[in-house]
Amino acid sequence: MVMQASVATPPRVGQHEIVRTRRRKTLLGRIVQHRVLLLMCLPAIAFFVVFSYAPMPGAWIAFTNFNYRDGIFGSPFVGLRNFEFLIKSGQLWLLTKNTILYNVAFIVLGNILQIALAIMLNEIRSKYFKKISQAVMFLPYFISVVLIGVIAFNLLNYDTGALNALIEQTGGDPIKIYSIAGAWPIIIVLFQLWQSTGYGSIVYFAAIMGIDNSLFEAAAIDGASAWQRIRYIILPSLKPTFIILLLFALGGIMQGNFGLFWNLVGNNAALFQTTDIIETSVYRMIISQNNFTSSTAVGLYQSLFGFAAVMLCNWIVRRINEDYALF
């Protein structure tokens, strides 16, 4: 406001000076005033500076023929050559497709299940049963993905797996699950939902708890059934929460759950067609091919695409309802 005024009106002698001093004072004053809040932000700011902003220039490596001696910025510039093969081999398309499709499945199914679970929890009247159910649904979230990988292998493997043992007991032919690429999208989605639904439902549960009780009382007086209560009070009240969570999720649509995918699939190339996502591919490129440039190229592509996704989603939401937009 002050700045605009000083630009709009021709400056008189001395006025500019005064404005600047005043502004500086205000800024300093505001810092002092909010020092505790700012201090609380500091760890988060430091985190993003160190892990997100400081490494950014390193993305330059994607455009070089990297060597240790010349370093990231001294190595010869090769333009887009590192991207060339990724496109030519169809790798980039496959990775993009897999990453997005998995995320769409996680977001859609995940949110539906989380909302359903939160509503069901809300409808439970017995206090103890409610607590126990909540704890049981929560538990998978705290199991390491490494263990999930081991559990999956022991359930599903051909020679000694529990599932095949069961099939054989009942006279069937065992299934070579680790060779059937088509089965894995289902398996991965199931494990992801098993692990995250309980935890994800808290946010919705909290939102339901926050609904004004008088609405329910009024509904009760009007003789609304449980179903009507859910349909006309709970679901509409969850809409803002749902949209915010959806937005966050869409922003991360190019990011995969590395731990889960890597521990379930690992180096099994037979399954890559349906299970390889950007994270696992980048990891393999570095680990087994010592290939820093192509892996950075993929990572950079992922970031740019992710950035575009966030901007686009935010723009769309802003169009629909400005209050729901993130910025």
Add this chain to the structure above:
Amino acid sequence: MMRNALARIGAATLALAMTTTALAACSPSEGSESGDPTTITMLVLGDKPTNGRLEAMLDKLNERLEAEANADLELFYVEWADWQTQYNTQLLSGDDSIDLITTATDWLFAWENAEKGAFLPLSEEMLQENAPRTWEQVNADGHWDLTKLDDGQIYFIPEDNYTQYTNHGFFYRGDWAAEAGIPDGTITKFEQFTTYFEWVKEHQKDAYPWDIAGANDAALTGYLQGHTDGQTIQQISAGNYFPFQTTEADPYTVTSWYMEGDELLQAAELAKKWNDIGVWREDALNYDGDTREEFYAGLSGADQHHTQTFVTQIVDNMTKKQPGSDPKFFYWGQENGNVFKDILTHGAMAVNATSKHPEKALEVYDIVRNDEEAYKLLNFGIEGTDYVVTDDGELAYPDGYDSSTDALGSNFWAGRMDDFELDKVTDAPNKGEIYADLDAVAKEYPYSTLIVNKDMIDPTLAAMGGVLSEYLPQLQYGKFDDPAAAIEEMRQKLRDAGYEDARESIQSDMDAWASERGLK
């Protein structure tokens, strides 16, 4: 209140920082002969031992090093879990606390890392002055050429005075082979393993014929080596694979056994047959158990590694843990004599490009390589507690010594010397015979001095590595319904990745090298 507290913390921090700087400025300049000993850190590969024996040995060794060179030696371990990544990223990090780096051209990416600037170029003067005994011996044998890049500089010191065979093959059980009807229980052809595996599957219900874990290309390479005269060019890797070969018949033309010929298909078809028999776990690609222990426990009919492992570990362990198992070794290329002696850079020592004490590091290396007392301490430990020498002059272990928990684990594989080595009581009794047989047939690796310029083909090699790592493990485990179609698909992808350009680039280096030596 808050502000005062903050100010106080700030002042304290500042004061602390100033003190530290002042202290650092006061510390004695390192590396001077008269001051404290300089600590030289050597990167080795292996799991860091925790039984205290290593530290005890280092205390003794450092007494000697302090007296000789005013230096101490410390070991830095790159452990076996994910060692390839750990090793390369450790070098990439440019960590200046490491002085000496264990490397190798055939399995530790020495050429790649030298080209990428991880190693300090070593001048002749520097070597003559700081590692005179090493310089003399390697020079007298004419081996410095094996360690130079195309800039003519020396990048590492070869372990060129140590005899070993690290050619790979199958370990199997003679007792089971005999029962399977194989004459004398001795397998002499790769295909005979089909008979052996079938018998194990049929008669040893608890065992997998060949329990093997994770991505692997052993069966393919084994077949190709025994059914072609292909000679792998070890200077060029694509990921974990070595895709370029020449042939003995046409030794100066660069080709690839993954791209040309029908042998890869034959190998893949045999692998498919083995997969159908159930030679390995159906889900071997996702399995990560310790298959050597399975072999020792009688739960696997075969295991895969090299001659050295066979004579030093397999025979001893199998005779103790599976009495009567009559362990045997079939090495790849045995049926057609297509097998190579170890290259002299299967072990080598480089100086870290960012080392603060490169001269001192060379001095220390010269001592542990050439001084018998220091050598024995580093390699065998303290006599009496870590090892004993028998009346026959063989190296043995004290009573109650258990190699699985009491091993020294110094893992010095970059400067061992035949002169100081002793036969071990745990060595295979027929070790001499095995070596003599190999000596009689094994060929010298012909391209030790070939220098390949990879600047322009690095991205291509990386892309090829990606393709190979997708197809070869599946071919090895017989997972494609139609191996012929899969191979055609893989070849097309390799061509797309730039195989032909890379091949031509290597060919031109090969031509220059061959004509320089009047070979072509």
